[in-house]
Amino acid sequence: MQDLDKEVTVNPGYRKGKKKRVKLVQKVSFKVYPGETLGIVGESGSGKTTLLRAISMISRPTQGKVKLQDRTIFESRKIREKMGGRIQMVFQDPDSSLNPTMAVKDIVAEPLMPLKLDRKNAEERVRASLHSVGLDEEFFGKYPAQLSGGQKQRVSIARALVSHPLILLLDEPTSALDAAVQAQVLNLLIDLQKQLHLTFIFVTHNVFVARYMSDRIIVLYGGSVRELGPAEKVLVEPLHPYTSTLIAAFPVPDPKNRNLLGIEVLGEPPSMINPPSGCTFHPRCPFAKEICRTEEPQLREVFADQLVACHFALEIFNSKKTTGGWTQE
Amino acid sequence: MEELLRIENLSVRYDEAGQRIHAVNDVSLSLKERELVAVVGESGAGKSTLALAILGLLPTNGSVTGSILYEGKSITELSKKAWEKFRGTAIGMIFQEPLSSLNPIENVGNQMSEALEVNKSRIGTKTQVYDYSPASKVLLGQSRLALFRRSTRVRNPEVLEWLKKVRISDPESVLERYPFQLSGGMMQRVMIAMALSLRPSLLLADEPTTALDVTTQAQILKLMKGLVEDQNTTILLVTHDLGVAAQVADRIIVMYAGDIVEDGSVTDVFSNPLHPYTKALLRCYPRSAKAKERLETLGGTIPDLKQEIRGCKFADRCERAKEGCRLEQVRLVEVERNHFSRCTLYY
Numbered sequence: 001m002q003d004l005d006k007e008v009t010v011n012p013g014y015r016k017g018k019k020k021r022v023k024l025v026q027k028v029s030f031k032v033y034p035g036e037t038l039g040i041v042g043e044s045g046s047g048k049t050t051l052l053r054a055i056s057m058i059s060r061p062t063q064g065k066v067k068l069q070d071r072t073i074f075e076s077r078k079i080r081e082k083m084g085g086r087i088q089m090v091f092q093d094p095d096s097s098l099n100p101t102m103a104v105k106d107i108v109a110e111p112l113m114p115l116k117l118d119r120k121n122a123e124e125r126v127r128a129s130l131h132s133v134g135l136d137e138e139f140f141g142k143y144p145a146q147l148s149g150g151q152k153q154r155v156s157i158a159r160a161l162v163s164h165p166l167i168l169l170l171d172e173p174t175s176a177l178d179a180a181v182q183a184q185v186l187n188l189l190i191d192l193q194k195q196l197h198l199t200f201i202f203v204t205h206n207v208f209v210a211r212y213m214s215d216r217i218i219v220l221y222g223g224s225v226r227e228l229g230p231a232e233k234v235l236v237e238p239l240h241p242y243t244s245t246l247i248a249a250f251p252v253p254d255p256k257n258r259n260l261l262g263i264e265v266l267g268e269p270p271s272m273i274n275p276p277s278g279c280t281f282h283p284r285c286p287f288a289k290e291i292c293r294t295e296e297p298q299l300r301e302v303f304a305d306q307l308v309a310c311h312f313a314l315e316i317f318n319s320k321k322t323t324g325g326w327t328q329e
Numbered sequence: 330m331e332e333l334l335r336i337e338n339l340s341v342r343y344d345e346a347g348q349r350i351h352a353v354n355d356v357s358l359s360l361k362e363r364e365l366v367a368v369v370g371e372s373g374a375g376k377s378t379l380a381l382a383i384l385g386l387l388p389t390n391g392s393v394t395g396s397i398l399y400e401g402k403s404i405t406e407l408s409k410k411a412w413e414k415f416r417g418t419a420i421g422m423i424f425q426e427p428l429s430s431l432n433p434i435e436n437v438g439n440q441m442s443e444a445l446e447v448n449k450s451r452i453g454t455k456t457q458v459y460d461y462s463p464a465s466k467v468l469l470g471q472s473r474l475a476l477f478r479r480s481t482r483v484r485n486p487e488v489l490e491w492l493k494k495v496r497i498s499d500p501e502s503v504l505e506r507y508p509f510q511l512s513g514g515m516m517q518r519v520m521i522a523m524a525l526s527l528r529p530s531l532l533l534a535d536e537p538t539t540a541l542d543v544t545t546q547a548q549i550l551k552l553m554k555g556l557v558e559d560q561n562t563t564i565l566l567v568t569h570d571l572g573v574a575a576q577v578a579d580r581i582i583v584m585y586a587g588d589i590v591e592d593g594s595v596t597d598v599f600s601n602p603l604h605p606y607t608k609a610l611l612r613c614y615p616r617s618a619k620a621k622e623r624l625e626t627l628g629g630t631i632p633d634l635k636q637e638i639r640g641c642k643f644a645d646r647c648e649r650a651k652e653g654c655r656l657e658q659v660r661l662v663e664v665e666r667n668h669f670s671r672c673t674l675y676y
Contacts, residue, residue, distance in 0.1 A: 260576045
């Protein structure tokens with residue numbers, strides 16, 4: 001198997017007006033291993049999408065590198081083109097990511113253009129790709145408007161698979177779908193991952209989906225990593241207060257566990273233009289103390305493989321342990 | 330608790346290119362005062378159509394049969410003018426997309442004032458339910474056109490109070506801001522504040538938190554729950570998210586292809602779902618699934634609503650479907666006390 005180590009250190013700054021550079025994602029570093037699913041959770045504005053854009057080579061990071069199998073993605077145009085098909089993306093909204101004027105088979109064939117395959121070969125790959133997502137010949141000539149939400153998302157997945165990628169970037173692929181369809185698409189993704197030994201980077205705000213799909217989880221807030229670790233640790237016994245908030249705010253489909261009405265969520269996500277000082281979560285954090293306002297916490301390993309950027313992670317963890325724990329079911 | 334809204338045998342048909350779409354079929358339900366009822370179902374289930382029908386806001390190709398009684402009075406035959414009075418003051422509405430529901434070229438304070446003034450002038454002297462502020466007394470009776478002239482606009486002091494009630498941060502500055510300067514959560518709060526400022530007894534909320542982050546969603550849902558408890562508002566919440574329904578609703582109505590298939594208290598529906606569709610829907614949530622284990626799914630899709638379907642509409646997707654299910658219209662039966670299901674299993 002290929003060595004899929006990848007290091008991301010991005011610090012893109014986008015120009016806002018003429019004066020200010022907005023740091024959207026800061027000093028984010030992580031590795032992704034072959035065949036695993038890395039879940040990324042966080043609210044809108046947390047930098048999830050910016051991060052995916054950097055990994056998918058849509059936008060160049062201001063600083064830092066994205067390495068795929070020891071080669072830096074943006075190093076040269078040649079490498080970039082060569083690697084283009086190796087990382088593919090599935091977007092949240094199939095309506096805006098599928099060209100409405102193209103037939104399904106043409107949509108799926110598009111990523112093959114730069115590979116310059118001969119026609120027969122290309123058609124074969126399109127067919128195989130569509131079959132692998134459970135769409136048979138009757139769909140090949142259809143247009144996106146003739147498909148249901150779930151079918152459209154299958155087309156998106158087929159398009160991503162056609163260039164035989166190593167990594168699929170999944171940006172909220174099921175959040176626009178109904179529960180029953182969501183379950184079908186998640187099953188499909190897991191089957192594909194097993195068959196094709198794919199690596200997933202899965203962005204979601206759904207805690208259940210994240211826990212179900214992911215081996216490891218990254219929690220992003222205000223553009224930086226707050227917690228990183230195994231899914232069953234981070235999403236069950238979270239160390240960062242923000243992770244706890246995210247979990248507690250998620251509506252559990254169980255009226256006996258009305259977690260959501262019991263919690264107090266403070267404030268709004270931080271401004272990226274004038275981020276709060278110190279720990280950017282401090283204005284919303286129930287545990288914030290003086291140091292949180294002045295000093296930015298560094299990401300440190302608190303338990304084996306579980307990293308957290310919070311001054312008081314361990315204290316909060318211990319107090320929760322004694323008081324009977326987490327708001328989760 | 331008194332009954333506030335009663336819907337009897339409501340059906341909605343859309344005429345589209347010569348075809349009839351059976352969007353809502355023979356729906357009967359009643360809402361009691363201070364009840365929070367969630368209508369759940371997949372897209373295409375008829376949830377939003379039901380809400381629009383209650384508001385009299387169906388598109389022109391929609392036709393309604395059956396009756397809607399608000400406080401015992403029929404509202405289906407109201408004239409256009411009477412509807413305008415009724416909407417907002419008796420029934421308020423919050424939509425999914427706050428950005429497209431707010432006026433982009435008017436700041437928050439002005440558009441909230443306008444909503445208040447327009448409604449007050451409509452009610453006129455007939456039902457004097459408000460204590461008018463001096464400012465609105467001046468405006469009362471003036472033509473609606475005058476309200477649009479900025480120079481004559483007087484900011485209603487109530488507006489600020491309502492923004493505070495929905496716990497918007499820094500309400501004074503929000504008054505001066507335009508919708509694009511607000512976050513999704515803040516816009517939704519403004520929408521809710523605007524709907525509430527008219528003091529409707531019934532609030533219809535169509536997917537009010539679907540476009541929001543989970544933390545904001547939690548805040549808005551808590552706010553809505555508080556309205557029921559503190560302001561005696563009755564809420565009909567339309568959502569596709571069973572999690573949201575489970576968290577806040579007193580009663581759940583499950584819709585499928587235009588039919589009510591299950592109706593019961595939130596605890597009954599979740600702990601003892603009766604209809605095979607409700608059961609299947611609940612199983613689809615990956616909440617207790619082990620990581621990467623296969624999830625249970627529900628195959629098939631909602632049937633084509635252009636066709637008149639004999640028998641149970643869910644039969645094609647139902648694992649327990651029998652021959653008899655497709656023969657005749659299935660009735661909604663009270664299986665347990667106050668827990669209804671539309672399934673031949675309970676005949």
